[in-house]
Amino acid sequence: MRIAILEDDASQSELLSHWLQLAGHHPHAFEQGANLLRALQNESFDALVLDWNVPDLSGVDVLRRVRQQLHSSVPVLFVTGRDREDDIVLALREGADDYMIKPVRRLELLARLEALARRARHLQEQAEVLEIGTFRVDCQTRIVMRNGRQVDLTAKDFDLSVLFLRNIGRLLSRGHIRETVWGPNAVLTSRTLDTHVSRIRNKLGLTPEHGWRLAAVYRYGYRLEHLDQNAIQRLTADDPKAAA
Amino acid sequence: MSGRVGQSEVGRDSLQPRVVWLEKDLEQLVTRFLRRKQADLQRLRAALLEADFEFIERVGHDLKGAGEGFGFPELSVLGAKLELAARGREKELLDVHFATMERYLKRIQVRFN
Numbered sequence: 598m599r600i601a602i603l604e605d606d607a608s609q610s611e612l613l614s615h616w617l618q619l620a621g622h623h624p625h626a627f628e629q630g631a632n633l634l635r636a637l638q639n640e641s642f643d644a645l646v647l648d649w650n651v652p653d654l655s656g657v658d659v660l661r662r663v664r665q666q667l668h669s670s671v672p673v674l675f676v677t678g679r680d681r682e683d684d685i686v687l688a689l690r691e692g693a694d695d696y697m698i699k700p701v702r703r704l705e706l707l708a709r710l711e712a713l714a715r716r717a718r719h720l721q722e723q724a725e726v727l728e729i730g731t732f733r734v735d736c737q738t739r740i741v742m743r744n745g746r747q748v749d750l751t752a753k754d755f756d757l758s759v760l761f762l763r764n765i766g767r768l769l770s771r772g773h774i775r776e777t778v779w780g781p782n783a784v785l786t787s788r789t790l791d792t793h794v795s796r797i798r799n800k801l802g803l804t805p806e807h808g809w810r811l812a813a814v815y816r817y818g819y820r821l822e823h824l825d826q827n828a829i830q831r832l833t834a835d836d837p838k839a840a841a
Numbered sequence: 842m843s844g845r846v847g848q849s850e851v852g853r854d855s856l857q858p859r860v861v862w863l864e865k866d867l868e869q870l871v872t873r874f875l876r877r878k879q880a881d882l883q884r885l886r887a888a889l890l891e892a893d894f895e896f897i898e899r900v901g902h903d904l905k906g907a908g909e910g911f912g913f914p915e916l917s918v919l920g921a922k923l924e925l926a927a928r929g930r931e932k933e934l935l936d937v938h939f940a941t942m943e944r945y946l947k948r949i950q951v952r953f954n
Contacts, residue, residue, distance in 0.1 A: 606906065606907060608870075608874045608903075608907045608911070609907040609910070611873070611874075612870060612907065615867070650899070650902065677906075678902050678905055678924075699905065699906030699907070699910075700905070700906055700907065700908065700909035700910050701910065703910070
């Protein structure tokens with residue numbers, strides 16, 4: 598998972614990042630709430646780990662903006678030393694999904710994060726075989742079938758396709774896509790990413806006439822949408838290329 | 842060893858070395874953490890001279906949160922005491938806690954396996 602950590606204590610931040618990395622996650626640490634909010638304008642994460650007491654915007658301020666201004670339902674876990682009942686209640690009422698009081702234990706933290714992610718994802722994501730509309734994706738054999746016919750995909754195209762199909766309706770940042778498909782240390786131009794997206798759009802028929810739209814969101818990333826009949830009619834009435 | 846908190850051998854005398862065993866992959870992080878805590882100690886004493894209790898409370902709060910995760914539960918306990926004493930502006934008690942922290946950091950011997 599791609600996880601943003603808001604924590605101003607350098608030692609604590611390093612420790613949390615270390616634990617997450619050991620567990621195979623990709624942590625991104627932020628010392629200030631404003632910096633995290635700025636990043637959220639251009640990036641997507643699978644979960645946020647927020648400390649309460651940080652300079653400038655507090656963890657709760659960040660949470661409020663994430664929920665009310667960014668309208669994001671990203672899972673949020675509070676990890677804070679504030680242990681008063683009214684603090685816990687406030688954070689949960691503002692939209693936190695879980696709350697842990699420091700000092701936290703590694704395995705418990707990881708288990709709670711995984712539980713949050715599990716709840717947030719579609720149940721399909723856990724499945725080895727995804728059945729979505731006309732698609733059947735076998736993650737074991739890495740084969741995508743469309744209308745019963747196998748689609749010829751490269752390894753990266755397959756990973757990219759699965760990422761989108763598992764996150765239908767969710768806006769994924771370029772950084773998120775790059776990190777999930779190519780790995781955290783990959784150096785990739787925007788053009789390369791766009792080329793891959795364009796290729797799977799064509800190969801999988803992710804276009805309005807087929808009931809899909811793989812839309813680019815300017816300076817952010819992409820979102821795969823499963824269209825209803827009204828949207829299909831509206832979009833196909835226009836130039837299908839423009840709609841895609 | 843799969844646990845994150847090291848096994849420790851607590852000496853009977855507070856001046857005896859206190860050995861903490863931790864996982865090898867934590868070596869760099871722990872070394873940096875202890876170095877920071879040594880530096881914090883100097884800053885805490887300076888803050889007390891200036892009656893900057895807010896700073897002390899914050900450092901105590903951070904220590905409470907981080908100590909146990911690194912394998913030093915005593916530092917988490919001490920952090921909580923610092924936070925509380927700073928909130929109550931208890932200068933003498935803070936001095937005592939600083940001395941305890943200094944003694945602890947001197948005694949600690951971390952080994953990695």
